[in-house]
Amino acid sequence: MDAMAKKKTSEAAGAHRWENDPVLSVEHLTMRFGGLVAVGDLSFEVGRGDITALIGPNGAGKTTVFNCVTGFYKPTEGRIIMRHGLGRQDDTVSAVTDSGLRFRKDGDKGVFLLERMPDHEISHKARVARTFQNIRLFGGMTALENLLVAQHNPLVVASGFSFGGILGLPGYKKAEEAAIEKAVYWLEKTRLVDRADDPASDLPYGAQRRLEIARAMCTGPELLCLDEPAAGLNPRESSELNELLKYIRDEHGISVLLIEHDMGVVMEISDHIVVLDYGVKIADGTAEAVRTDPRVIAAYLGVDEEEEIDIPEVREDLSAVAKDEPPEDKTPAAGKANATGKRAAPAKAKPAAKPKARAAKPAASASEVKVAGADKHPGKQPPGTKKPAPGGANNLTRIKGVGPASEKKLNALGIWNFSQVATWKKAEVEWVGSYLAFPGRIEREEWVKQAKVLAKGGDTEFSKRVDSGEVATSRPGRGAARTGGKGGKA
Amino acid sequence: MTGTGETLLSVRGVETYYGKIVALRGVDVDVHRGEIVTMIGANGAGKSTLMMTICGNPQARTGQIVYDGQDITAMPTHEIMHLGIAQSPEGRRIFPRMTVMENLQMGAALVDPKHFENDLKKVFELFPRLKERIGQRGGTLSGGEQQMLAIGRALMSRPKLLLLDEPSLGLAPLIVKQIFDAIRELNKNEGLTVFLVEQNAFHALRLAHRGYVMVNGNITMSGTGAELLKREEVRAAYLEGGRH
Numbered sequence: 001m002d003a004m005a006k007k008k009t010s011e012a013a014g015a016h017r018w019e020n021d022p023v024l025s026v027e028h029l030t031m032r033f034g035g036l037v038a039v040g041d042l043s044f045e046v047g048r049g050d051i052t053a054l055i056g057p058n059g060a061g062k063t064t065v066f067n068c069v070t071g072f073y074k075p076t077e078g079r080i081i082m083r084h085g086l087g088r089q090d091d092t093v094s095a096v097t098d099s100g101l102r103f104r105k106d107g108d109k110g111v112f113l114l115e116r117m118p119d120h121e122i123s124h125k126a127r128v129a130r131t132f133q134n135i136r137l138f139g140g141m142t143a144l145e146n147l148l149v150a151q152h153n154p155l156v157v158a159s160g161f162s163f164g165g166i167l168g169l170p171g172y173k174k175a176e177e178a179a180i181e182k183a184v185y186w187l188e189k190t191r192l193v194d195r196a197d198d199p200a201s202d203l204p205y206g207a208q209r210r211l212e213i214a215r216a217m218c219t220g221p222e223l224l225c226l227d228e229p230a231a232g233l234n235p236r237e238s239s240e241l242n243e244l245l246k247y248i249r250d251e252h253g254i255s256v257l258l259i260e261h262d263m264g265v266v267m268e269i270s271d272h273i274v275v276l277d278y279g280v281k282i283a284d285g286t287a288e289a290v291r292t293d294p295r296v297i298a299a300y301l302g303v304d305e306e307e308e309i310d311i312p313e314v315r316e317d318l319s320a321v322a323k324d325e326p327p328e329d330k331t332p333a334a335g336k337a338n339a340t341g342k343r344a345a346p347a348k349a350k351p352a353a354k355p356k357a358r359a360a361k362p363a364a365s366a367s368e369v370k371v372a373g374a375d376k377h378p379g380k381q382p383p384g385t386k387k388p389a390p391g392g393a394n395n396l397t398r399i400k401g402v403g404p405a406s407e408k409k410l411n412a413l414g415i416w417n418f419s420q421v422a423t424w425k426k427a428e429v430e431w432v433g434s435y436l437a438f439p440g441r442i443e444r445e446e447w448v449k450q451a452k453v454l455a456k457g458g459d460t461e462f463s464k465r466v467d468s469g470e471v472a473t474s475r476p477g478r479g480a481a482r483t484g485g486k487g488g489k490a
Numbered sequence: 491m492t493g494t495g496e497t498l499l500s501v502r503g504v505e506t507y508y509g510k511i512v513a514l515r516g517v518d519v520d521v522h523r524g525e526i527v528t529m530i531g532a533n534g535a536g537k538s539t540l541m542m543t544i545c546g547n548p549q550a551r552t553g554q555i556v557y558d559g560q561d562i563t564a565m566p567t568h569e570i571m572h573l574g575i576a577q578s579p580e581g582r583r584i585f586p587r588m589t590v591m592e593n594l595q596m597g598a599a600l601v602d603p604k605h606f607e608n609d610l611k612k613v614f615e616l617f618p619r620l621k622e623r624i625g626q627r628g629g630t631l632s633g634g635e636q637q638m639l640a641i642g643r644a645l646m647s648r649p650k651l652l653l654l655d656e657p658s659l660g661l662a663p664l665i666v667k668q669i670f671d672a673i674r675e676l677n678k679n680e681g682l683t684v685f686l687v688e689q690n691a692f693h694a695l696r697l698a699h700r701g702y703v704m705v706n707g708n709i710t711m712s713g714t715g716a717e718l719l720k721r722e723e724v725r726a727a728y729l730e731g732g733r734h
Contacts, residue, residue: 058634204534
């Protein structure tokens with residue numbers, strides 16, 4: 001495809017598309033509300049045919065930037081250049097700037113200084129369309145009517161400013177049919193065809209969001225500005241949105257500028273990410289560059305749950321666990337003896353199951369209990385035994401976070417006693433977290449620490465509550481689960 | 491199933507209509523005291539309608555809603571609010587012309603004034619940004635800040651049952667994490683009962699003790715958060731395609 005080829009050449013030149021061929025340049029933009037500086041001296045560029053994301057903490061000024069670009073606000077200072085046609089067109093830009101004109105159009109090419117233009121011209125002439133964070137559809141109109149209103153300008157021209165429309169001249173009829181065809185096309189693309197005749201306000205939230213995008217596309221934009229298009233969508237709907245936006249970019253060649261907090265959307269589809277904090281740009285680059293930028297992590301992304309293991313308390317806890325173990329256990333490949341003193345089964349090396357990296361874990365078979373798909377989980381399966389330690393199994397539901405269902409699953413892994421859980425290290429915690437399908441929770445609820453106390457016959461706050469019958473999901477008393485016995489149901 | 495096991499809110503066979511259109515088709519939900527319960531489901535499933543029906547607007551056409559031993563099915567909304575239910579509605583319906591402080595005062599309107607200072611401090615600890623914006627009109631806040639204000643306002647009413655309709659909507663990942671942590675803390679330390687509607691199913695199910703899945707106005711599944719997270723059909727419908 002043309003766009004791809006273009007991308008490659010620009011990358012070969014060692015520069016990004018947003019530098020070589022920006023559709024939009026925001027230069028030294030400042031927006032003040034009284035004494036409050038919402039945006040301060042902000043500059044960034046949006047590449048033609050790119051999906052560019054504007055991200056940042058709440059109140060960073062993202063929507064204010066949108067409002068300046070689309071003419072809802074008049075910027076206090078700065079220049080906003082919209083370009084039709086390839087290249088930076090630097091000469092035209094300076095010529096228009098000096099001339100005091102708002103824009104210059106020359107066939108397919110054009111340079112528009114958005115800070116000088118009223119909002120309707122920005123939409124109509126510069127062809128910038130937008131959606132809103134708080135949905136603003138025409139609630140009483142049907143979905144289809146909303147899309148026809150978006151094509152009001154061409155329709156009015158075609159109707160000869162109403163007269164042709166009233167008389168039903170063929171030119172107008174044709175234009176009207178074309179408008180409906182375009183509307184139906186976008187209703188199909190946004191999967192709203194079966195709701196075409198329903199009032200917009202009756203549509204569920206996610207459908208209203210898609211209708212806003214359809215309406216914006218019906219204005220025939222060069223640049224589509226989307227303010228939180230994935231807000232209120234569930235992950236599945238978000239991934240459908242991803243497809244829609246990629247389609248708009250790849251098949252229609254429209255540049256997209258979006259504000260979004262859903263990192264599943266941002267990181268997957270963005271060619272370029274600009275990060276704001278307190279009205280100032282703190283990062284600007286590709287998704288990979290931005291996601292690892294420490295300033296962005298600190299201000300915006302936070303630390304991933306899976307990385308919480310790196311927080312000092314947990315690390316200390318885990319290293320303490322490591323110290324309790326006999327030294328020979330430190331060698332990961334050794335056939336391990338688990339804490340109950342039972343000999344573990346000899347490590348049967350799996351016949352190099354899958355060429356994937358995870359298959360290369362030697363200790364995965366250190367358990368007496370084999371689980372199907374054990375190598376699908378990250379980390380290491382904890383050593384389990386076929387039978388509980390002498391003296392019987394412990395009541396694992398006395399660990400906060402372990403309910404009857406989890407207990408059953410742990411038993412199936414050959415985990416019967418607190419002393420076993422107490423020996424888990426980072427790798428085992430990770431594996432079990434993934435196996436039980438709640439990664440991160442074992443760390444957060446400190447199962448290992450609890451198990452160490454309980455293994456010594458001590459009590460935790462939680463186990464005391466369990467024993468007094470206050471916790472409906474846990475079973476009071478120290479005994480094991482009776483098979484088929486009363487579960488946790490209150 | 492958690493907490494005392496005593497039922498705080500019981501929804502039985504509730505059907506709600508918008509005109510002729512049926513939105514809820516006989517919904518049964520229980521929320522026990524001290525529990526965090528979440529409702530997940532696609533857009534348009536009826537989750538928000540259920541939350542609004544609990545608050546009496548629209549009222550259930552059939553079925554029964556019992557809160558704290560009292561039948562509230564036909565009770566007007568303002569009386570329901572007196573019983574200690576607070577809602578942070580979807581789409582952050584704050585008072586746009588009132589300041590941040592005034593919005594929070596509105597939240598505390600039914601509460602003994604002696605708690606005000608302390609509650610305000612807690613809200614500001616949770617959302618320091620609101621403190622920075624204290625004299626600003628609600629309508630001039632950014633979208634995410636309005637969401638913080640809506641949640642803050644609900645907390646100011648010291649609810650026994652907190653209804654949160656998509657608290658993570660429009661919030662930065664870091665703030666979402668803080669809000670979910672805060673809900674967990676409030677639940678753990680103060681025994682606050684929470685009923686949560688969320689699109690962010692991954693976060694919600696990990697936070698909640700129990701969850702329900704709603705499809706087209708019907709409850710199709712229920713179980714503990716961990717159980718639902720593991721269910722193949724839940725994963726396929728609500729979790730795949732990223733977890734943020």
